[in-house]
Amino acid sequence: MSPRAGAALAAWCVILWCIVLPAPASAADLPRIASMNLCTDQLLISLADPKQILGLSRYAHERFESFAADDATQFRILSGGAEDILLLHPDVVVASLYDKRSTRELLKENGLHLAEFAVPRNLDEVKAQIREMGDLVGHPDRASAEVSRLDDAIAQARETVLQHRYKVLPLSRRGWVTGSDSLLSSLLAETGLFNAAGDLGIGFGGYASLEAIVNLQPDFIVVADASERAEDDGHAFLLHPALERLYPPSRRIVIPDRLTVCGGVMIADALDQLVSELKRVER
Structure with missing residues (x-):
């Protein structure tokens, strides 16, 4: 094969590679998220980009309860009600199934997408929630790395x-x-x-x-x-x-x-x- 033919083939390979492999999501493509619960706060902080986080629960700064309390100080703290979440227009709201039902229902009635997390009782459920949040925020690779760290x-x-x-x-x-x-x-x-x-x-x-x-x-x-x-x-x-x-x-x-x-x-x-x-x- 001549050098010119080899260069042309390499160029076509690059073009095909770009077509076959999807481009990584840009910051604009990633969902903007608000959290209603201490536990979803911590999952969100661990796996999302800071710019994706619109607000956290009112307990996010509790150092005795949250390992991510220091990191949470850079984010808006929400009241726990529906009003300030509605004003933020998030793409997704993450919450616990133990959060106030009336608030969750009101958010759903106003067209917001709620991702509701149960309380995990074992390590398999913990891993599943890490993966679920990783998929939700658009960073499954980060979730996989954290699951591997947990396995180790x-x-x-x-x-x-x-x-x-x-x-x-x-x-x-x-x-x-x-x-x-x-x-x-x-x-x-x-x-x-x-x-x-x-x-x-x-x-x-x-x-x-x-x-x-x-x-x-x-x-x-x-x-x-x-x-x-x-x-x-x-x-x-x-x-x-x-x-x-x-x-x-x-x-x-x-x-x-x-x-x-x-x-x-x-x-x-x-x-x-x-x-x-x-x-x-x-x-």
């Missing part, structure tokens, strides 16, 4: 737990125990840890007495913070002398609520935190 975090956590069969009890204010039908419990089970809530007869979740917890004697309790100061009566339960004696810091696994309240990319961080805490308490 699960594998690392399983490897850390492999040599043990610890029995743990997720415990919070006033003796509330997170049961088996929950995202936190699924996270623990995926790594090979055993949630002792079932031994207390607790399913989804419920309160346990101090005596029942002491008698159960799990290997570790899982708590949301390592504070040694009770700010109110609810938190004082965790600092009762009996629990402090049986469960000093070396027997408390700390996973902040902001990493487990919602299902999203932060679950990988929760697993990384779990690995770090297990290494600490095993020293």
